[in-house]
Amino acid sequence: MTASTPRLARNGPPPGAPAAAAAGPRSGRDTGAAGQPGPGRPTRRRPPARTLLLVLNACSIVAGVAIWWILSLNGFQFPTPPEVVEKAVQLGRDGLLRQDVLASLGRVLTGFLLGSAAAIPVGFLMGWYTVARGLFEPWIQFFRTIPPLALLPLVLVLMGIGELPKVFVIFLAAFLACVISTYQGVVSVDRTLINAARVLGAKDGTIFVRVVVPASTPFILVGMRVGLGSAWATLVAAELLAAQVGLGYRMQQAQLYYDLATIFVGIILIGVLGLVMDRLLLLAESRLTGWQERR
Amino acid sequence: MTASTPRLARNGPPPGAPAAAAAGPRSGRDTGAAGQPGPGRPTRRRPPARTLLLVLNACSIVAGVAIWWILSLNGFQFPTPPEVVEKAVQLGRDGLLRQDVLASLGRVLTGFLLGSAAAIPVGFLMGWYTVARGLFEPWIQFFRTIPPLALLPLVLVLMGIGELPKVFVIFLAAFLACVISTYQGVVSVDRTLINAARVLGAKDGTIFVRVVVPASTPFILVGMRVGLGSAWATLVAAELLAAQVGLGYRMQQAQLYYDLATIFVGIILIGVLGLVMDRLLLLAESRLTGWQERR
Amino acid sequence: MTTTTPTPAPAATAKISVQEVSKTFPLRGEDFVALDRVSLDIADNEFVTVVGPSGCGKSTLMNVLAGLEEPTSGRALVDGKDVAGPGPDRGVIFQQYALFPWLTVRKNVEFGLKVAGLPAAERRERAEHFIRLVGLDQFADALPKMLSGGMKQRCAIARAYAVDPSILLMDEPFGALDALTRVTLQEQLLETWSREKRTVMFITHDVDEAVFLANRVVVMAARPGRIYDVVDVGLPYPRTEEVRLSPEFARLRNRVWHSVYHQTPALNAQEG
Amino acid sequence: MTTTTPTPAPAATAKISVQEVSKTFPLRGEDFVALDRVSLDIADNEFVTVVGPSGCGKSTLMNVLAGLEEPTSGRALVDGKDVAGPGPDRGVIFQQYALFPWLTVRKNVEFGLKVAGLPAAERRERAEHFIRLVGLDQFADALPKMLSGGMKQRCAIARAYAVDPSILLMDEPFGALDALTRVTLQEQLLETWSREKRTVMFITHDVDEAVFLANRVVVMAARPGRIYDVVDVGLPYPRTEEVRLSPEFARLRNRVWHSVYHQTPALNAQEG
Amino acid sequence: STDSGAASGDDGPVAVDFGYIPDFNGTSLLAIAEDQGLWEKHGVEVTTSSFTNGPLQIQALGTGDLDFGYIGPGAFWLPASGQAKIVAMNTLGQADRVVGQPGNEAMEDLRGKTVAVPEGTSGDMILTLALRDAGMTRDDIEVVPMEPAAIVAALSSGQVDGAGLWYPALATVKEQVPDLVEIAENSDFEDEIAFPTAFVAGNDVVANEQEKVDRVIAALREAITYRAANMDETIELTAEFNDLDPADVAADAANVQVLTLEELDALTEDGSVDTWLTGMVDYFVDAGQLSDPVEPGEFYTADQFLSAGQGAR
Numbered sequence A, B: 001m002t003a004s005t006p007r008l009a010r011n012g013p014p015p016g017a018p019a020a021a022a023a024g025p026r027s028g029r030d031t032g033a034a035g036q037p038g039p040g041r042p043t044r045r046r047p048p049a050r051t052l053l054l055v056l057n058a059c060s061i062v063a064g065v066a067i068w069w070i071l072s073l074n075g076f077q078f079p080t081p082p083e084v085v086e087k088a089v090q091l092g093r094d095g096l097l098r099q100d101v102l103a104s105l106g107r108v109l110t111g112f113l114l115g116s117a118a119a120i121p122v123g124f125l126m127g128w129y130t131v132a133r134g135l136f137e138p139w140i141q142f143f144r145t146i147p148p149l150a151l152l153p154l155v156l157v158l159m160g161i162g163e164l165p166k167v168f169v170i171f172l173a174a175f176l177a178c179v180i181s182t183y184q185g186v187v188s189v190d191r192t193l194i195n196a197a198r199v200l201g202a203k204d205g206t207i208f209v210r211v212v213v214p215a216s217t218p219f220i221l222v223g224m225r226v227g228l229g230s231a232w233a234t235l236v237a238a239e240l241l242a243a244q245v246g247l248g249y250r251m252q253q254a255q256l257y258y259d260l261a262t263i264f265v266g267i268i269l270i271g272v273l274g275l276v277m278d279r280l281l282l283l284a285e286s287r288l289t290g291w292q293e294r295r
Numbered sequence C, D: 001m002t003t004t005t006p007t008p009a010p011a012a013t014a015k016i017s018v019q020e021v022s023k024t025f026p027l028r029g030e031d032f033v034a035l036d037r038v039s040l041d042i043a044d045n046e047f048v049t050v051v052g053p054s055g056c057g058k059s060t061l062m063n064v065l066a067g068l069e070e071p072t073s074g075r076a077l078v079d080g081k082d083v084a085g086p087g088p089d090r091g092v093i094f095q096q097y098a099l100f101p102w103l104t105v106r107k108n109v110e111f112g113l114k115v116a117g118l119p120a121a122e123r124r125e126r127a128e129h130f131i132r133l134v135g136l137d138q139f140a141d142a143l144p145k146m147l148s149g150g151m152k153q154r155c156a157i158a159r160a161y162a163v164d165p166s167i168l169l170m171d172e173p174f175g176a177l178d179a180l181t182r183v184t185l186q187e188q189l190l191e192t193w194s195r196e197k198r199t200v201m202f203i204t205h206d207v208d209e210a211v212f213l214a215n216r217v218v219v220m221a222a223r224p225g226r227i228y229d230v231v232d233v234g235l236p237y238p239r240t241e242e243v244r245l246s247p248e249f250a251r252l253r254n255r256v257w258h259s260v261y262h263q264t265p266a267l268n269a270q271e272g
Numbered sequence E: 001s002t003d004s005g006a007a008s009g010d011d012g013p014v015a016v017d018f019g020y021i022p023d024f025n026g027t028s029l030l031a032i033a034e035d036q037g038l039w040e041k042h043g044v045e046v047t048t049s050s051f052t053n054g055p056l057q058i059q060a061l062g063t064g065d066l067d068f069g070y071i072g073p074g075a076f077w078l079p080a081s082g083q084a085k086i087v088a089m090n091t092l093g094q095a096d097r098v099v100g101q102p103g104n105e106a107m108e109d110l111r112g113k114t115v116a117v118p119e120g121t122s123g124d125m126i127l128t129l130a131l132r133d134a135g136m137t138r139d140d141i142e143v144v145p146m147e148p149a150a151i152v153a154a155l156s157s158g159q160v161d162g163a164g165l166w167y168p169a170l171a172t173v174k175e176q177v178p179d180l181v182e183i184a185e186n187s188d189f190e191d192e193i194a195f196p197t198a199f200v201a202g203n204d205v206v207a208n209e210q211e212k213v214d215r216v217i218a219a220l221r222e223a224i225t226y227r228a229a230n231m232d233e234t235i236e237l238t239a240e241f242n243d244l245d246p247a248d249v250a251a252d253a254a255n256v257q258v259l260t261l262e263e264l265d266a267l268t269e270d271g272s273v274d275t276w277l278t279g280m281v282d283y284f285v286d287a288g289q290l291s292d293p294v295e296p297g298e299f300y301t302a303d304q305f306l307s308a309g310q311g312a313r
């Protein structure tokens, strides 16, 4: 961490500029010639870094699964990976898995998208207007510290046991995670850009849409990524409320029977779905923040 | 949201620059003379905006308590505010409250501080080194989507039933929330600043400490604020692990006895403690990011 | 012309009127006086250049007129009305460009036109015209990060020109340009100004440029920031290469140079 | 002097050697050629100025030498070794200043000294000296956001000077300064350069400045960015006001001006 | 479809919201009623909602989101404290155990040791009873409250010396710790207390919708009869209803004492059920979950259970 290790590959947006930009993919392919480009040698672009990343991801996942396997063979009462796969296949054959995934995905997506969509204007209002900030902030902070489990009784009282309370719990988790980040993004926007928009005649609304939102995209995306995690993590709590189907429900049910294999299937599916959605967000991010100086 | 409403007060870092900067505190005090400063009229500085904010906070909290009170009087089975206060006084007299608060605060603070402290270097490593990113990222994303409750058995097996697993669960929550944000902060650092440091002879370690960390302070603070919320929200789950004392434990126990007043005392205390810690972070933030152009 | 009582705009015909404007910034606990009772009237369709040593308050004065900074005391009036914030009537070119980094050159230039509600086709056409004017046609679809310093500055110029403001406040607009581009843009600016009746306040640190462009050169002094001298430039328009070589130009140039560089410090000579 | 085979540094004595360096950027799907086979040797203790139209690749060339951009093809050597990244041997003043916004002027200037491990007292003393040199003593504890454009630039100059690099790469370092400050800093730079044996590459868009300071003026041309002409300045040092008024100076000035502004477009005249 | 149901009026089927827990106790009757068309027969249209605990159902009864629900023994204090009414007894749990790591043969051996318990559950109840039997109190051992899943992990990895828990969770532990000692089980306390499960209804439903309660009980009664007679089919139906592995459900059912309708009626009539409930109320008062003792008649509508039975015949 204290010295630049030439063997370490760098990421796409390289802080060390060209030498490093080249070092990343190259040392990744083990040429090790970082910063010693031969004359006339053409620079190769991104793909190697991306491939390297995928390879590393794969290594890391394999290592994780191996640790799990070793643990499960060493007296811990985890199911082994093959057992979990078998269980997944079985659940999949019953059609349960598809049904659960669709139900949970629907809830998480709805809650997450609504939560993020609400967080952006609220974050803006809080960033710009003392009144909004003064009114919203205590409650946003307050609810963020309350575990979703503790909210269930309240939500049940107010919204019953249909789909609404389930989506609402997830909405709340995503919203609360995202709004803080958006707020910070809004107050961090470079004032000179806002001034530039103002002198071109823009009013608050236009500035919000055309300056504040693009300028705080990195923050908004952090908020969305964190919110996405919270949304999935809240799924189990949400599906405590009279769900008939869903990954969280399936896991709770399995818990009644100590069916650890099913619980593992649920955890892994949730993790994988979360990971896939996160990758999609990152893809969106690289589209949306390509203008940053860092690239 | 689409037009600048002169009546709306603005926050400290005002996007509308001077006219708005003045408008904030002023229209807050209802002079309504935004942008029409008389000649020779001295500008007044921050304090009014801060006072206004506190007044609004207070209003908002009073309104929230009022809604609660109304709901509880209208057939919802909440305890009323006076019942909760009474319960709090009673618990306080027994010495339970102090004991619980101290135990929980200790766990949350330890877990949160360790989590944030770990998130910053890890976020940096992920932001700069493809290897680190490729190895860490899948797991960070994966664990973020898993509800802390599902982790309890695993943590218990690995760490027993002492303080360690409780602190660890909280640590994990804070770490996972903070690391995403730090990572984004690290990759968003303006490349010209890193270049400037490099040409002055700085190596990776120095650049991390002296450039990346200060430049991504806004992101790190978002991460810490979100992580703080997660840390508190995870407290109840953590104290499911063989706790004898603590606010989360007290709430679970109260839940068994349907003692809603105690649950409310717990929720409110957690909320208030979270709020206080968040204010302290904000204070740190305004110290640390005073250099931003936005102010 | 400088009145201490804040009666409404005494020079009724002035397009821009700065009356006893002071601006202080907090600096290390103390108040740093960036502008000290500055008074200045700029007539409609006048071309005023402002010169002065680095840090004398030129940009601050411009920000006050743009409505981006509020004076600590005094008034700034435009068209007889107190400046209440920025507006598209006053085009501003910032010293640091302030391009929107997420928009291409074309979209940056179109920004003000979009805000004004122009239809897309017209917007595009106008933008196209001004982009060509500053020689960025090949880079119309490039992002600011892909531009060189001078190209960024030209993009900012095109953006300000495009909204066609009646007042132009320009903060060292040609500072990052090579001499040839600079001369071309100077000529274009003068040409537009004389044809379309604009009021221009133009900050520069190039004394030649100041004299060459202006009806009047305002010389500022530092610590505290104040107006030290105002030099009327009687030279005829259009300003040709001939004018530039004339002895009168040389005389004025020397006069301004002298004012800037031989200021008796803290002399309170408000001649605005 | 331009070789197409990449044999190790042919001019063994050259402090800086640029050999057939090309640099392309992706632009709208195509490759934009910012530098087209540029070759240039700078001897030890030479003062080279670079002029050329906006966007001709001056900053790109400097970034290559600083180790911040990697050439698409060709080599850049410093002291006979391939440039493998930035280092404190080459001080850089960026066109956009690149001050650390969270550090005061003093801390910005001390940054490189801290990295080099100087003890606090010495650091402070050195910083103090260079801050005074650029006239920012009153603002030593101010943050960059409190500085005017010219003051920021001076702070960047002090920061680069403070680490005492043997090579100075300066990108329009005096561009935002008023004429008097500029002249003072020019004289200081020449004085330091001749006393302490530095190698300087100095980008400017001011032809007078280019001729006044340099041993050699490199004239670049745009589209593609290339070296168009190299003018040897035989004028003696120290360069006094007298030199500036000499007919030889005027001649060289005209020669450079001509090279810059009457370039036959896309003529492939690599005279570097 | 309602003509055979004596309790059915002529006003068509009534809508009923029924909460349950997806285990054998909680689901078997619902699965049977659905499969055998008992709901239609008695003129009710049932919507079932799955929950994982009793208290949330009780709350949903309070808000009117549910009409009926299912609770285990650990939650009996909720109806006892007036939050709902018990409308039918269901089964008797035999799954609860106090267990110790090998070497801990009796409660005395656990003195001063760590004993994990999921508070407020039947595992908590059996631990308390076992302690009382041994003349000990909670202060004699170190009680560590934990989640059931965590207890399984803690027992298996030897982090705790004992626990109050139940089957089939304990079966998982036994795979790791084959010599796990069962120190106490439900049948040890047969005389003092039972561990019944029951169906509950909202207070408003019981007070204002007699008809609805009557029809539902009637249907449940028929299902009880079917269950006692056809255990294997019941297990199949339950597994199907919950998308579970029949083997899991069978393991679950193995620790349940299923009562016939006749037994239930007899136990209700001869006051045995009241005795259980009194024993439980005493237990809850002792444990502090109830402030004052209540008569079983206050929260168990025994008469209605019996009369619905009469009406149906």
Ligand SMILES: Nc1ncnc2c1ncn2[C@@H]1O[C@H](COP(=O)(O)OP(=O)(O)OP(=O)(O)O)[C@@H](O)[C@H]1O
Residues within 6 Å of the ligand: C025, C026, C027, C032, C033, C034, C052, C053, C054, C055, C056, C057, C058, C059, C060, C061, C095, C205, C225, D139, D145, D146, D147, D148, D149, D150, D151, D176
């Ligand atoms: N936010 C601020 N806080 C403190 N001082 C400030 C602030 N903004 C400007 N100043 C000070 O006000 C003075 C005038 O600044 P201004 O930018 O107007 O100078 P200028 O004449 O435009 O200089 P230059 O030619 O270098 O751009 C400077 O000394 C500067 O330090």
Ligand SMILES: Nc1ncnc2c1ncn2[C@@H]1O[C@H](COP(=O)(O)OP(=O)(O)OP(=O)(O)O)[C@@H](O)[C@H]1O
Residues within 6 Å of the ligand: C139, C145, C146, C147, C148, C149, C150, C151, C176, D025, D026, D027, D032, D033, D034, D052, D053, D054, D055, D056, D057, D058, D059, D060, D061, D095, D205, D225
């Ligand atoms: N990242 C990039 N992507 C695409 N084009 C780029 C990029 N960076 C620079 N260029 C192009 O390279 C050319 C040379 O840029 P450079 O900054 O070197 O010019 P310059 O000579 O320094 O100009 P100026 O005097 O205006 O600063 C410009 O046309 C610019 O558009």
Ligand SMILES: [Mg+2]
Residues within 6 Å of the ligand: C058, C059, C060, C095, C171, D148, D149, D150
């Ligand atoms: Mg300025």
Ligand SMILES: [Mg+2]
Residues within 6 Å of the ligand: C148, C149, C150, D058, D059, D060, D095, D171
């Ligand atoms: Mg440049």
